[in-house]
Amino acid sequence: MKINAMPPCQAKCPIHMDVQGYVAAIARGDVQEADRIIRRTNPFPSVCGRICTRECESVCRRGKSVDEPVAIRALKRFASDSASVGSEVPGPETRFSEKVCIVGAGPAGLTAAHDLALMGYHVTVYESEDEPGGMLTRGIPRYRLPLDLVRSEVDRIRSLGVEIKTGYMLGRDISLQDLQKDFDAVFLGMGSEKSTCPECSGMELSGVWTAVEFLKDVSRGKKFNPGNKVIVIGGGHTAIDAARTCLRLGAKDVTIAYRRTIDEMPAGMDEVEDAREEGVRFEFLTAPEAFEGSGKVEKMRCVRMDLDKSCGGKGKLTCVEDSAFEMEADTIILATGYAPRTEAVQELCTEGGDRLEIKDAAGSTRTPGVFAGGDFVSGPTTVVQAIASGRKAADAVHRYLRGMDQSPEEQEKVLEDLDDDVARLVPEAGRQKPVCLNPGSRVHSFDEVEHVFTPEQARAEEARCLHCSLGAHVSQDCAVCLNCVLVCPYNVPRPGEEKAVIDMSQCQACGICAGQCPASAIDLRLESRTELRQNIRRVLEKAESSSHGEFNFAYVCDFSKFRPGDVQGENVYTINRPGLGRIDVYELLVPFEAGAREVLVSGCGEDDCKFKDCSLWTRRNVQKAARILESIGMDPERLKIVEG
Amino acid sequence: MIVAEVKPMAEIQDTIKKYSKVLISGCGSCVTVCLSGGAQQVEVLASSLRTAAKSQGQQLEVGQETQLRQCDPMFIEQIRDKAAGYEAILSMGCGAGVQTMAETLGNIPVYPALDTVFFGGADGQGGFMETCAACGQCILSRTGGICPVARCAKSLTDGPCGGAQAGNCEVSKDTRCAWQLIYVRLVRLGQVHLLKETTPPKARRVHPARLNRAE
Numbered sequence: 001m002k003i004n005a006m007p008p009c010q011a012k013c014p015i016h017m018d019v020q021g022y023v024a025a026i027a028r029g030d031v032q033e034a035d036r037i038i039r040r041t042n043p044f045p046s047v048c049g050r051i052c053t054r055e056c057e058s059v060c061r062r063g064k065s066v067d068e069p070v071a072i073r074a075l076k077r078f079a080s081d082s083a084s085v086g087s088e089v090p091g092p093e094t095r096f097s098e099k100v101c102i103v104g105a106g107p108a109g110l111t112a113a114h115d116l117a118l119m120g121y122h123v124t125v126y127e128s129e130d131e132p133g134g135m136l137t138r139g140i141p142r143y144r145l146p147l148d149l150v151r152s153e154v155d156r157i158r159s160l161g162v163e164i165k166t167g168y169m170l171g172r173d174i175s176l177q178d179l180q181k182d183f184d185a186v187f188l189g190m191g192s193e194k195s196t197c198p199e200c201s202g203m204e205l206s207g208v209w210t211a212v213e214f215l216k217d218v219s220r221g222k223k224f225n226p227g228n229k230v231i232v233i234g235g236g237h238t239a240i241d242a243a244r245t246c247l248r249l250g251a252k253d254v255t256i257a258y259r260r261t262i263d264e265m266p267a268g269m270d271e272v273e274d275a276r277e278e279g280v281r282f283e284f285l286t287a288p289e290a291f292e293g294s295g296k297v298e299k300m301r302c303v304r305m306d307l308d309k310s311c312g313g314k315g316k317l318t319c320v321e322d323s324a325f326e327m328e329a330d331t332i333i334l335a336t337g338y339a340p341r342t343e344a345v346q347e348l349c350t351e352g353g354d355r356l357e358i359k360d361a362a363g364s365t366r367t368p369g370v371f372a373g374g375d376f377v378s379g380p381t382t383v384v385q386a387i388a389s390g391r392k393a394a395d396a397v398h399r400y401l402r403g404m405d406q407s408p409e410e411q412e413k414v415l416e417d418l419d420d421d422v423a424r425l426v427p428e429a430g431r432q433k434p435v436c437l438n439p440g441s442r443v444h445s446f447d448e449v450e451h452v453f454t455p456e457q458a459r460a461e462e463a464r465c466l467h468c469s470l471g472a473h474v475s476q477d478c479a480v481c482l483n484c485v486l487v488c489p490y491n492v493p494r495p496g497e498e499k500a501v502i503d504m505s506q507c508q509a510c511g512i513c514a515g516q517c518p519a520s521a522i523d524l525r526l527e528s529r530t531e532l533r534q535n536i537r538r539v540l541e542k543a544e545s546s547s548h549g550e551f552n553f554a555y556v557c558d559f560s561k562f563r564p565g566d567v568q569g570e571n572v573y574t575i576n577r578p579g580l581g582r583i584d585v586y587e588l589l590v591p592f593e594a595g596a597r598e599v600l601v602s603g604c605g606e607d608d609c610k611f612k613d614c615s616l617w618t619r620r621n622v623q624k625a626a627r628i629l630e631s632i633g634m635d636p637e638r639l640k641i642v643e644g
Numbered sequence: 645m646i647v648a649e650v651k652p653m654a655e656i657q658d659t660i661k662k663y664s665k666v667l668i669s670g671c672g673s674c675v676t677v678c679l680s681g682g683a684q685q686v687e688v689l690a691s692s693l694r695t696a697a698k699s700q701g702q703q704l705e706v707g708q709e710t711q712l713r714q715c716d717p718m719f720i721e722q723i724r725d726k727a728a729g730y731e732a733i734l735s736m737g738c739g740a741g742v743q744t745m746a747e748t749l750g751n752i753p754v755y756p757a758l759d760t761v762f763f764g765g766a767d768g769q770g771g772f773m774e775t776c777a778a779c780g781q782c783i784l785s786r787t788g789g790i791c792p793v794a795r796c797a798k799s800l801t802d803g804p805c806g807g808a809q810a811g812n813c814e815v816s817k818d819t820r821c822a823w824q825l826i827y828v829r830l831v832r833l834g835q836v837h838l839l840k841e842t843t844p845p846k847a848r849r850v851h852p853a854r855l856n857r858a859e
């Protein structure tokens with residue numbers, strides 16, 4: 001359904017994932033569909049379901065106005081882990097003769113390859129390492145992102161016809177000129193992994209490492225003994241991962257030294273927390289001056305820093321006088337920053353500089369037909385930013401090859417905040433937390449730390465989404481009776497000049513008004529009346545034809561703990577739907593018309609319902625329908641509410 | 645607006661018992677607003693009748709339709725062709741709607757599914773109250789905006805009967821005495837002196853009243 005304002009979660013997501021779309025599919029119990037929705041914009045669901053930086057959650061309207069954000073990432077993981085693998089990948093509709101080359105098989109390059117292959121291009125990827133995946137296979141440790149998952153996502157991309165050639169390095173084995181000759185367009189996604197190190201003496205000592213080199217070696221399976229005492233310098237996720245990896249390699253005392261404070265750390269707070277739980281210590285406002293030792297590093301000399309936050313930004317750092325101190329170390333790992341390696345593409349760089357000259361958001365370079373993206377352009381960012389960049393580049397390549405104008409910069413309209421008056425009325429519900437391996441034992445292996453949601457957790461969490469922008473709308477049939485104004489538990493509808501008006505940004509999509517509108521003029525974007533009615537007809541036809549006249553029928557709320565099949569008894573045919581308040585009297589009666597013996601309406605009940613007053617209105621509708629049954633000589637007990 | 649309520653099911657079933665193909669026709673105006681004859685009620689009645697017929701082993705086909713306003717032939721014309729396919733029509737319009745439909749369609753019987761009960765205004769959620777009797781000679785200017793013709797059980801126009809108790813009507817204990825309300829309102833408006841005026845006898849109206857749009 002086309003909507004004219006995006007929910008903030010979707011707008012904030014760099015690839016505008018249809019969050020509520022897949023959350024609603026999970027609610028319906030259709031994880032396969034949820035996975036399909038996710039894959040429409042994201043070729044790495046199982047990766048993003050684990051390590052995405054969750055920009056969506058930071059703006060979730062539930063978190064902003066009610067209690068805590070919906071655990072969107074964990075729900076995505078639930079969908080992608082539960083969906084059966086090998087679900088069909090649709091091939092391209094058209095095929096073009098042009099060939100596109102991608103350099104670098106990280107998430108940026110592979111996403112561009114994926115999208116271009118789906119558009120119908122021949123895509124070849126050159127990767128310098130012996131395995132594709134970029135930082136997904138060689139940077140991010142296994143305890144956060146198991147390797148087989150990355151491999152299976154890469155295999156799916158291969159199955160679209162993408163050829164991945166490993167062991168080819170641009171600048172060493174091939175040149176940009178070669179590629180321009182052989183291909184019609186080129187995308188460069190070579191990441192950002194040249195370490196930028198602080199100016200310290202003793203860098204040459206053995207035992208001093210740069211984090212990405214260290215993590216890469218570990219991921220390649222190289223045996224490492226970091227000794228007992230490790231100091232990691234830096235504050236991003238690379239620093240945290242290096243520290244946690246050292247614990248897993250047997251280090252006893254691991255400290256992260258960061259020159260600013262915890263508030264400025266680029267790493268996510270949950271990562272910091274996980275590291276703390278495992279025993280990593282933090283020294284803030286600490287900067288290295290020298291690494292010392294004879295041949296092998298033995299200690300770090302460092303100073304305390306002072307951070308003046310009054311000047312804005314990340315603040316101004318100065319050394320505190322006479323604050324020098326020493327820390328013992330068997331290994332020192334530097335995670336202090338990375339820059340792209342641009343030597344192989346000097347002709348695309350700024351005059352005399354080492355940065356790529358980029359002309360637009362799609363990543364066009366100085367040379368027509370050569371595009372760049374991911375960390376290679378932006379410096380170190382995140383997986384989802386790299387995916388977004390790959391998507392934009394694929395679109396740009398396609399437009400370039402087809403002689404079309406480049407896409408205009410997108411400007412989404414974002415749904416406004418929830419009014420306090422409405423937010424106050426939304427029942428609170430605590431956020432579900434995935435189970436994690438216990439910190440004491442998990443540091444002895446690279447086993448994945450965080451578990452996927454149990455089905456019960458996913459159900460509870462899915463029900464927390466407020467379905468932003470999927471609420472009610474009023475059609476021309478409105479008779480302006482203002483019943484909706486009277487019944488809405490959140491006081492959203494208002495009398496307008498010609499008809500009732502329902503503010504999309506405030507509606508909670510409970511559907512109560514739709515069930516009470518005498519003109520049937522209200523519909524929900526979450527599930528339209530047409531969809532619902534078709535569904536009812538389909539199930540009733542099936543019931544009639546396969547049950548020989550003896551069947552029961554049940555409406556089951558998506559947000560309750562009931563699932564299709566839970567409503568016990570022989571010959572029960574169910575319809576799952578988001579909320580019960582929406583079911584009108586006709587919909588309660590129509591199964592009897594088809595010959596149902598009993599009609600059950602199953603939901604949480606008043607205390608657990610995610611919608612205010614929903615069970616009240618459900619009960620009223622059931623009572624009305626029961627009275628009608630009685631009036632036509634049928635037993636009203638044949639219509640029942642089942643709560644629990 | 646006009647307020648109506650759905651007739652008892654048994655009565656509706658009785659009116660259509662000899663037919664096997666009936667069209668239910670709702671109205672999108674007043675009776676939609678008073679929750680008795682709009683699109684939603686049409687669906688509910690149609691389904692109820694079909695279910696009842698099926699459970700009694702009878703053949704009954706029920707069609708459904710809702711016009712914007714049933715009391716105008718121009719809207720009825722819109723369903724003339726569809727109506728021709730049915731043996732009878734069950735109108736969910738007010739009495740005026742039923743008659744316009746019967747008049748316009750001519751050769752198909754049209755039956756009421758509603759009892760038209762009064763003119764009134766909204767009175768709480770889904771509630772309505774009779775507030776005007778369409779007497780043709782409005783006296784609201786003298787009664788503080790409260791109509792004793794419609795709201796006094798005896799339609800007294802020159803003061804109360806004297807039987808009210810604690811402000812409630814002697815005829816029906818859950819109704820406020822209209823004249824008590826009028827008095828309180830006039831006090832508030834500083835117009836109690838109006839009670840001294842008597843209402844001239846109302847001229848007996850000749851039914852049906854008429855109004856020409858062109859005049």
Ligand SMILES: Cc1cc2nc3c(=O)[nH]c(=O)nc-3n(C[C@H](O)[C@H](O)[C@H](O)COP(=O)(O)OP(=O)(O)OC[C@H]3O[C@@H](n4cnc5c(N)ncnc54)[C@H](O)[C@@H]3O)c2cc1C
Binds near residue numbers: 375
């Ligand atoms: C330790 C660590 C932890 C991280 N944790 C997270 C996290 O939790 N969440 C998150 O969102 N992000 C995280 N990131 C960041 C994320 O991994 C990167 O932002 C992302 O991988 C960038 O994707 P990319 O495709 O641009 O580059 P990369 O993933 O770096 O891929 C670039 C690819 O190009 C290849 N290449 C380089 N030069 C050449 C050449 N000359 N010829 C051919 N191939 C070449 C490389 O071998 C590599 O495979 C982490 C990064 C690290 C290092």
Ligand code: SF4
Binds near residue numbers: 007009019070
């Ligand atoms: S409540 Fe749901 S739709 Fe709204 S911002 Fe949060 S996740 Fe998105």
Ligand code: SF4
Binds near residue numbers: 478484519521
């Ligand atoms: S309940 Fe329906 S008909 Fe009445 S005002 Fe609301 S939208 Fe209009």
Ligand code: SF4
Binds near residue numbers: 471513
């Ligand atoms: S769907 Fe629910 S929240 Fe939205 S306007 Fe209707 S009754 Fe109110």
Ligand code: SF4
Binds near residue numbers: 799804806813815
């Ligand atoms: S008690 Fe009041 S409202 Fe009732 S009949 Fe008498 S005057 Fe009329």
